[in-house]
Structure formats: structure tokens, C-alpha cells
Amino acid sequence: MPNCQKCSAAPAVVRHQFTSELLCSTCFTNQFEQEVHDHIQKYNLxxxxxxxxxxxxxxxxxxVLLTVLHTIVNQYPDIYQNVILRMCxxxxxxxxxxxxxLDVVYxxxxxxxxxxxxVAFKDRFERSLDELMTTLHKDPEDVSLACSYCGLLRRNCLSHGAQLFSKEALIATGHxxxxxxxxxxLNLIRGDYQKLKRSGDQIVDLGVGNPKIKPMSYQSQKQIVLYAHHKKVKYFSTECPYAVGAQRGVARRYIQGASTKDKRVVLKIQDSITDLKRGEGRGPEMNICVECGAALVGSVCQCCQIKQAENEIQLRKVLKTKKV
Ligand SMILES: Nc1ncnc2c1ncn2[C@@H]1O[C@H](COP(=O)(O)OP(=O)(O)OP(=O)(O)O)[C@@H](O)[C@H]1O
Structure with a gap:
């Protein structure tokens, strides 16, 4: 492995998923923290x-979110003046x-x-998730709706937990x-336009209840796992037994497939919603190709450029492909 492209002092052990930079363990964890800090500052989260x-x-x-927030709040005391971190x-x-x-949480x-x-489901709703599932789905194998019920009740419990601290407290999640x-x-598949519009928001403040923030929404799963490993973050890694039935799996499999071709796909999907909401998704003004009259951005359309290309190099330039 070559040396770190940032400090040049230590061997590189990580390739940054989005920038492809080769980094040593310390530079990688520092950069990760810096990126989360920059994201928080950009949106004043x-x-x-x-x-x-x-x-x-x-x-x-x-x-990881807890570790990073604790680190940056202490690293930048002026910027995070009087910020108090709590856990729920x-x-x-x-x-x-x-x-x-929960043992890991403690x-x-x-x-x-x-x-x-x-905050426990049992205390707030008279029943645990296991009890709810036993009542609703007699077949223990049929757990397909568990994640929907759980998500609904968990959001309620998190809001309640935040309220126990104060009415204005922000709720930060590790999404x-x-x-x-x-x-x-998922919102696109379900045709839920209202939720789709909100899915790119960095702060969700409905005016009722506590506002919610997602400080790591631009960090990939892979980067988070790498950070946890290099920073030696304690965590519980077993998957929830109900996760097998989650509808989310469909979207997850699609994204995993698409990510093998384009590592930034998870960022692009989010950005497309944000841009669309801002009205920037309409794109530039259209022109007419000076050769054939087709609608295009620029002056000569791609079809005419293919026709005019004299060799492989020119053709690859038009099609923006590299030799394989
Ligand atoms: N039981 C819980 N108690 C408190 N917060 C939770 C709980 N479950 C989920 N959350 C919050 O919601 C976020 C997203 O939850 P999700 O179910 O997608 O879990 P996840 O992606 O596996 O996250 P984590 O690795 O933190 O469990 C979590 O990162 C966390 O901040």
C-alpha cells in the first residue's frame, strides 16, 4: 500500500468511497469527523x-454518530457553544x-x-413488539409488517424521550x-409524494414536536463501518430478527447493485430530490442542433458528433467512455 495522500507519513489503509483518496487510519477518521462537522455547519443543523x-x-x-458528535463538540467549543448532548x-x-x-448503550x-x-414500547403502548407481532401475525414466520409498526412506534418513543429532556431539544439520528x-x-415506489418531497430535507421540523436532524446523511454505510473499525467504536452488530421481512430490502438491493457501477449513487439519489424541490432539476435551456435541428444542450447534438467522429479516440470523447 502507498503512503497516505494527506500526511504522507503513515501507510494508507483506507480508500475514501467518494473521493477515492488513499488515507491512513488517523487521517481517515479525522476527515470523517470534519465532513460531518462541515455538513452540520452547511445546514446549521x-x-x-x-x-x-x-x-x-x-x-x-x-x-458512530454519538462518537463523532462528542468529538466535534469538544473539538470546536466556540462553534458548538453551550451545546448539550443527551442520549435516548x-x-x-x-x-x-x-x-x-442496550448493554452496549449503557x-x-x-x-x-x-x-x-x-423508553420502552411496553410502558407506552402496553405491549412489546414481540407481543404485538404474536397478536397480529399468528404465523411467527410472517413478520413482513414488523418494521412498519416498529418504525411508527419507535418515532413516537424517541419524540417522547426528547420531550423528557425539553420541548425544544433536537432529535439526532444515525441515518x-x-x-x-x-x-x-421507497417513497417513489409507494407513490407517496408528500414523503418523497421531504425525504431530502436535512432538518425535519413539522412545527409540532421536536425537530429532527440527520448529521450523517451524506456518509455511506461503508464509510461508517470503516470509521467504527478505525476509531474502535463499541457497537452491537447483530441484525434485528425482524429485518428479514422489511420492504426496504427491495430498495437496498437495487442501490447495492447500482453502487457497483457508481459509488456516488447514494448521494445522487438524495441530491435529485433536493434539486427537484428547489426547482433546479429542470436543467439548462434547450437549443437546436446546427447540423440536424434536433433539440439539445450545446450546439451540435451527440448523434451528429457520432456521425462526424473519424476515429476511436474522437468517438470515445463524444460518448465519454474510456477504453476497457
Ligand atoms: N432502539 C432505538 N433506540 C434509539 N434510537 C434508535 C433505535 N433504533 C433506531 N434508532 C435511531 O434511528 C436511526 C435509524 O434507525 P435504523 O432502524 O435505520 O437503524 P440502523 O440503520 O441499523 O442504525 P443503528 O446502526 O444505529 O442501529 C438509528 O441510527 C438511531 O439513531
């Missing part, structure tokens, strides 16, 4: 004096899964010394770029 309630499940995304964990009541991940709480609230891109596709 955490104004001075905010109380930020981090939804921590013990899984990798939220454990939701106990859905999933046997063989949630108790174990370890993280000890490590960072933050105040934590735990990443892959989650965001999946949500866009």
Missing part, C-alpha cells in the same frame, strides 16, 4: 445552545436482540458520561446516505 438528543440503539450508525434509547421488546444492544453512556433516557437513498426510492 446544531445552532449554539442546542440540546441534542441522540437516538442511540447500540447499532453501528448511532454509536428505545426498548422495543425484541427477545434475544434489544437487551443485548457502556457508551459510561464512556461519554451523558444523560440517558430509555446514513444509504438509508436516505433507500427512503427516496
Amino acid at each position: 446544531i445552532p449554539k445552545g442546542s440540546e441534542v438528543v441522540i437516538g442511540v440503539s447500540g447499532g453501528k450508525d448511532s454509536s 434509547a428505545v426498548d422495543e421488546g425484541i427477545a434475544g436482540y434489544r437487551k443485548e444492544s 457502556e457508551l453512556q459510561k464512556q461519554f458520561g451523558l444523560e440517558l433516557k430509555v 446514513n446516505a444509504d438509508d436516505q437513498a433507500e427512503t427516496v426510492l
Whole structure:
């Protein structure tokens, strides 16, 4: 492996997913933190004096979010003046899964010394997720709707947890770029225009309840896993037993396939919704090809350029393809 392209001092161990830069462990984790900080600043996600309630499940995304926020808030005390970090964990009541991940939450709480609230489905809705599923779906194999019920009730519990701290507290979740891109596709598949429009928003403030922020929405799943590894973040890695039935799997498989051809696809899907909402998705003004009269952007259309190309190099230039 060559040396790090940033510090040149240590061997590179990571290739940045979006910039392709080769980085050593320290430069990679520093850059990751810097990127999350820049994203927060760009959208003013955490104004001075905010109380930020981090939804921590013990899984990798939220454990990384907690680690990064704690790091940057301490690194930039002037920018994050009087910002207070809190933790909230939701106990859905999933046997063989949630108790174990909550143990990680308690370890993280000890490590960072933050105040934590735990809100349980059983306390708020009289039933755990397991009990709800046993009542609704007699066949234990049929868990296809578990994620929908769970998402609905979990959002309610997180909001309740935030309210226990204060009415104005921001709720920060560990949603990443892959989650965001999946949500866009899911809303598109479901034809849910209202949710589709909101799916690129960096702050969700409906005017009722606590505003929600997603500081890692431009970090890919892969980058988060790499950060967790190099920063030695504690997390619980077992997948939720109900995840097998999730409708999200359809969008996830599509994105995984598309990402093998274009690593930035998760960013592009999100950006397309943001641009569309801003009205920038209409594109530039159209012209007429001076050779054939077709509608185009520029002066000579691509078809005429293909016709005029005299050799492979010119043809590749027109089609923007590299030799394979
Ligand atoms: N049980 C929970 N308690 C508190 N927050 C939660 C819980 N489950 C999910 N969240 C919050 O919602 C975010 C997205 O949840 P999702 O179900 O997509 O989990 P995930 O992508 O596996 O994230 P993680 O790795 O943090 O579990 C999490 O990153 C976290 O901030």
C-alpha cells in the first residue's frame, strides 16, 4: 500500500468511497469527523445552545454518530457553544436482540458520561413488539409488517424521550446516505409524494414536536463501518430478527447493485430530490442542433458528433467512455 495522500507519513489503509483518496487510519477518521462537522455547519443543523438528543440503539450508525458528535463538540467549543448532548434509547421488546444492544448503550453512556433516557414500547403502548407481532401475525414466520409498526412506534418513543429532556431539544439520528437513498426510492415506489418531497430535507421540523436532524446523511454505510473499525467504536452488530421481512430490502438491493457501477449513487439519489424541490432539476435551456435541428444542450447534438467522429479516440470523447 502507498503512503497516505494527506500526511504522507503513515501507510494508507483506507480508500475514501467518494473521493477515492488513499488515507491512513488517523487521517481517515479525522476527515470523517470534519465532513460531518462541515455538513452540520452547511445546514446549521446544531445552532449554539442546542440540546441534542441522540437516538442511540447500540447499532453501528448511532454509536458512530454519538462518537463523532462528542468529538466535534469538544473539538470546536466556540462553534458548538453551550451545546448539550443527551442520549435516548428505545426498548422495543425484541427477545434475544434489544437487551443485548442496550448493554452496549449503557457502556457508551459510561464512556461519554451523558444523560440517558430509555423508553420502552411496553410502558407506552402496553405491549412489546414481540407481543404485538404474536397478536397480529399468528404465523411467527410472517413478520413482513414488523418494521412498519416498529418504525411508527419507535418515532413516537424517541419524540417522547426528547420531550423528557425539553420541548425544544433536537432529535439526532444515525441515518446514513444509504438509508436516505433507500427512503427516496421507497417513497417513489409507494407513490407517496408528500414523503418523497421531504425525504431530502436535512432538518425535519413539522412545527409540532421536536425537530429532527440527520448529521450523517451524506456518509455511506461503508464509510461508517470503516470509521467504527478505525476509531474502535463499541457497537452491537447483530441484525434485528425482524429485518428479514422489511420492504426496504427491495430498495437496498437495487442501490447495492447500482453502487457497483457508481459509488456516488447514494448521494445522487438524495441530491435529485433536493434539486427537484428547489426547482433546479429542470436543467439548462434547450437549443437546436446546427447540423440536424434536433433539440439539445450545446450546439451540435451527440448523434451528429457520432456521425462526424473519424476515429476511436474522437468517438470515445463524444460518448465519454474510456477504453476497457
Ligand atoms: N432502539 C432505538 N433506540 C434509539 N434510537 C434508535 C433505535 N433504533 C433506531 N434508532 C435511531 O434511528 C436511526 C435509524 O434507525 P435504523 O432502524 O435505520 O437503524 P440502523 O440503520 O441499523 O442504525 P443503528 O446502526 O444505529 O442501529 C438509528 O441510527 C438511531 O439513531
